[in-house]
Amino acid sequence: MGNNSKKFEHVSYLWDDAKADQLKHDEVAMLIYRSNILGADLRITNYGGGNTSCKTIEKDPLTGNDVPVMWVKGSGGDIGTLTKSGLAGLYLDRLHSLKKIYRGLEFEDEMVELFNHCIYDLNSKAPSIDTPLHSFLPYTHIDHLHPDALIAIAAAKDGEQIIQDLFGGSIAWVPWQRPGFDLGLKLEEAITKNPNLRGIVLGQHGLFTWGETSYESYINSLEVIETCSQYLHANYGKDRPVFGGTKTTTALDETQRRDQAAKLAPTLRGLCSSEGLMVGHFTDAPVVMEFINSEDVEPLAAMGTSCPDHFLRTKICPLVLNLAPEEDLTDKSLLEKLNSQFEGYRANYAKYYHDHKHPNSPEIRDANPVVIIWPGIGMFTFAKNKQTARVAAEFYINAINVMKGAEAISTYVSLPLQEAFNIEYWLLEEAKLQRMPAEKPLSRKVALVTGSAGGIGKAIAEKYAKEGACVVLTDIDNTKLAVSVAEFEKKFTKDNVIGVYLDVTKPDTLKACIREICLNYGGLDIVVNNAGISISRSLEEHSLEEWDRLYDILVKGQFIVSQMAFDVLKKQNKGGDIINIVSKNGLVAGPKNAGYGSAKAAQLHLTRLMAAELGDYKIRVNSINPDAVIENSSIWQSGWAEDRSKAYGVPLEDLPKFYASRTLLKEEVRTEDIAMAAFVFVSGMLNKTTGNMLNVDGGFAASFPR
Numbered sequence: 001m002g003n004n005s006k007k008f009e010h011v012s013y014l015w016d017d018a019k020a021d022q023l024k025h026d027e028v029a030m031l032i033y034r035s036n037i038l039g040a041d042l043r044i045t046n047y048g049g050g051n052t053s054c055k056t057i058e059k060d061p062l063t064g065n066d067v068p069v070m071w072v073k074g075s076g077g078d079i080g081t082l083t084k085s086g087l088a089g090l091y092l093d094r095l096h097s098l099k100k101i102y103r104g105l106e107f108e109d110e111m112v113e114l115f116n117h118c119i120y121d122l123n124s125k126a127p128s129i130d131t132p133l134h135s136f137l138p139y140t141h142i143d144h145l146h147p148d149a150l151i152a153i154a155a156a157k158d159g160e161q162i163i164q165d166l167f168g169g170s171i172a173w174v175p176w177q178r179p180g181f182d183l184g185l186k187l188e189e190a191i192t193k194n195p196n197l198r199g200i201v202l203g204q205h206g207l208f209t210w211g212e213t214s215y216e217s218y219i220n221s222l223e224v225i226e227t228c229s230q231y232l233h234a235n236y237g238k239d240r241p242v243f244g245g246t247k248t249t250t251a252l253d254e255t256q257r258r259d260q261a262a263k264l265a266p267t268l269r270g271l272c273s274s275e276g277l278m279v280g281h282f283t284d285a286p287v288v289m290e291f292i293n294s295e296d297v298e299p300l301a302a303m304g305t306s307c308p309d310h311f312l313r314t315k316i317c318p319l320v321l322n323l324a325p326e327e328d329l330t331d332k333s334l335l336e337k338l339n340s341q342f343e344g345y346r347a348n349y350a351k352y353y354h355d356h357k358h359p360n361s362p363e364i365r366d367a368n369p370v371v372i373i374w375p376g377i378g379m380f381t382f383a384k385n386k387q388t389a390r391v392a393a394e395f396y397i398n399a400i401n402v403m404k405g406a407e408a409i410s411t412y413v414s415l416p417l418q419e420a421f422n423i424e425y426w427l428l429e430e431a432k433l434q435r436m437p438a439e440k441p442l443s444r445k446v447a448l449v450t451g452s453a454g455g456i457g458k459a460i461a462e463k464y465a466k467e468g469a470c471v472v473l474t475d476i477d478n479t480k481l482a483v484s485v486a487e488f489e490k491k492f493t494k495d496n497v498i499g500v501y502l503d504v505t506k507p508d509t510l511k512a513c514i515r516e517i518c519l520n521y522g523g524l525d526i527v528v529n530n531a532g533i534s535i536s537r538s539l540e541e542h543s544l545e546e547w548d549r550l551y552d553i554l555v556k557g558q559f560i561v562s563q564m565a566f567d568v569l570k571k572q573n574k575g576g577d578i579i580n581i582v583s584k585n586g587l588v589a590g591p592k593n594a595g596y597g598s599a600k601a602a603q604l605h606l607t608r609l610m611a612a613e614l615g616d617y618k619i620r621v622n623s624i625n626p627d628a629v630i631e632n633s634s635i636w637q638s639g640w641a642e643d644r645s646k647a648y649g650v651p652l653e654d655l656p657k658f659y660a661s662r663t664l665l666k667e668e669v670r671t672e673d674i675a676m677a678a679f680v681f682v683s684g685m686l687n688k689t690t691g692n693m694l695n696v697d698g699g700f701a702a703s704f705p706r
Contacts, residue, residue, distance in 0.1 A: 004219065010229030011222050012041040027056050028071050030214040032082055038143065039080025044225060045145040046398050047391045048078045049309040053134040053142045055092060068092040072134050074125025076432065089121030095135040102181055109428055111181040129428060132184025137191060139210035141217035146206040146309055148398050149228040152405025154203050155306035157413050163201050166227055176203040178423060199224055204306045204415055232405040242404060243294030248375040250325040257284055257377050262518040263329045265380065268372055269522035270572035271342045272382040275366045277444040277574060279470060280522020281389040284378030291400045292373045303414040305399040308423045313395045316420050318371035319345045325376025345369050356421035362430040371396045382522060384444055386470050386495040440468030441683045446521040448472040450504055450561060451531030453480035456581060456629055459671035460528055460678045465492045467679060470521050474502035474513060504531045504557030510564050523572050526682050527565040529558040530581040536647055538592045547595045554599040562610060575618030577682045580607045584627040584695060584703040592647040604693065611691030620690040624677045627697035628659035629669050664699030
């Protein structure tokens with residue numbers, strides 16, 4: 001990295017000369033590199049926000065002639081993770097020729113389909129609505145970004161004058177309008193009037209900057225953002241306290257705050273899921289606490305966000321809870337109080353929809369809040385999956401930064417509600433939503449699997465993750481747990497897995513585990529009681545200590561986990577599934593197996609008892625009976641194999657064949673077979689099944705229920 005890094009205090013200078021030098025002969029590779037390092041700093045642009053481009057000369061595959069081609073981020077991408085497959089490559093001359101047939105603002109949306117007729121690279125991502133914002137600007141490299149500091153000025157009452165004063169006319173101001181063909185023409189007009197501009201601000205929305213090289217564009221973007229940031233920081237607290245000062249004070253420390261948040265999260269998740277199950281996220285970051293504890297939180301929150309990229313993911317306004325930080329969450333009147341607040345929010349959203357809808361507007365969407373603020377505690381966000389919920393929180397933090405900056409230098413101005421509605425219910429936005437791939441069977445669900453650092457538990461967790469669930473891996477072996485979590489993060493992303501130490505015999509470790517689940521995901525839908533041990537002893541050799549260990553882990557552990565999980569499921573009021581991994585030994589009386597077999601039988605009957613009790617809450621409780629699952633089995637490696645070898649009089653190396661030979665199907669049972677059974681129970685295919693058991697043992701006649 002060069003000395004330029006010293007110039008910037010409020011943005012990250014990430015340009016690596018050595019890496020850039022390797023890419024310098026490939027302008028598209030340079031575009032991707034620049035995009036990725038810009039997108040790595042959320043102060044520069046938010047996830048999925050903004051777009052970047054470059055223009056190159058390529059060979060036309062039909063004529064062999066050199067033609068100008070524009071490479072620009074395609075629809076729905078993210079510059080921070082952009083690859084070539086996320087770019088649209090378009091003939092620049094064809095894009096310009098569209099000016100001849102453009103019929104005006106009333107026909108704006110029809111132009112998007114015509115972009116497809118301009119595609120040069122047949123592997124292109126679908127061109128986005130922002131395509132003309134890049135094609136009509138006469139620069140080789142262009143960045144369109146959504147920096148908090150710049151939007152704070154763009155959303156201020158005196159924003160246009162402030163930009164003029166800060167940059168001396170070198171940056172133009174174009175009033176807000178929806179991105180599209182006409183806006184592209186407006187940007188081109190601004191350049192025609194002043195060819196010496198270094199950038200353009202779009203009111204309420206964002207920044208356009210450029211350069212003749214990728215590096216020049218990058219530096220230009222950073223310098224403009226840095227200037228805006230310095231201006232804001234010089235004015236924070238200058239004329240009045242930030243956000244009017246502190247209103248909510250609490251004696252709760254961070255641990256107590258997060259305890260409160262974890263306790264309330266399942267109730268909030270249930271209320272937010274009235275139209276479809278949602279996954280949660282919680283943050284009490286300092287920037288969030290400064291806002292939610294302030295005098296201005298309610299009036300500013302009610303005004304709504306200013307940048308369309310923000311409210312498309314957060315809704316126009318959050319729900320600010322009328323709860324004290326120290327609220328007694330066991331009070332029976334709590335749910336009634338929360339219900340009233342949610343009903344009020346939904347009614348206001350419905351009014352917003354009906355007051356501003358057009359004859360051809362899409363049907364009203366989910367009226368529940370995405371962002372929920374609890375003064376003194378923190379901020380919750382709920383969405384269809386963890387990534388979307390986390391990103392919604394990031395976007396609302398962007399909105400907080402914008403409000404903070406605008407209020408420090410002037411007066412914050414939000415978008416008019418009609419314009420906000422026109423964007424939220426834009427037919428092109430609806431079409432994008434309709435093109436989203438179908439959700440996986442376990443999408444929106446959160447699964448806790450005990451004993452899941454290896455063997456059956458790990459296989460079940462992996463199957464659930466593949467089918468769309470957020471999974472919570474737990475184990476008493478922290479080393480194995482860390483390895484498994486790293487493996488899952490690589491396969492399924494960090495959003496979709498957490499690992500938590502858990503000893504099922506110790507309620508305190510389970511309380512800590514449940515707390516982490518609720519803070520990370522808002523609640524729980526699936527519980528798999530898989531943790532276990534195996535001890536094979538004859539009656540006279542069986543020690544009391546071994547007997548207690550078997551019953552503590554298998555029976556008491558199942559009871560403790562199920563009881564605490566039920567508390568979460570009950571608060572959500574959305575049903576759920578509990579699956580107990582038992583054994584064919586719960587049905588079959590085998591040799592030297594009094595302790596293990598009777599504990600497994602107790603697990604089986606506890607399953608039936610729980611099913612009978614929890615049915616009123618739409619919670620299904622079922623069990624799976626595996627047999628002889630040797631693959632990756634920690635039980636198998638713990639001495640059980642030697643014990644069973646002696647019990648059956650079979651050489652150790654022949655045990656797998658022995659187990660397979662005694663089944664009707666003559667096949668070994670694998671962890672993936674158990675995982676498939678565990679999936680079928682929660683997949684939606686067996687929604688009317690509870691109190692049942694499924695043998696996965698290759699067909700063992702003695703274990704047939706009768």
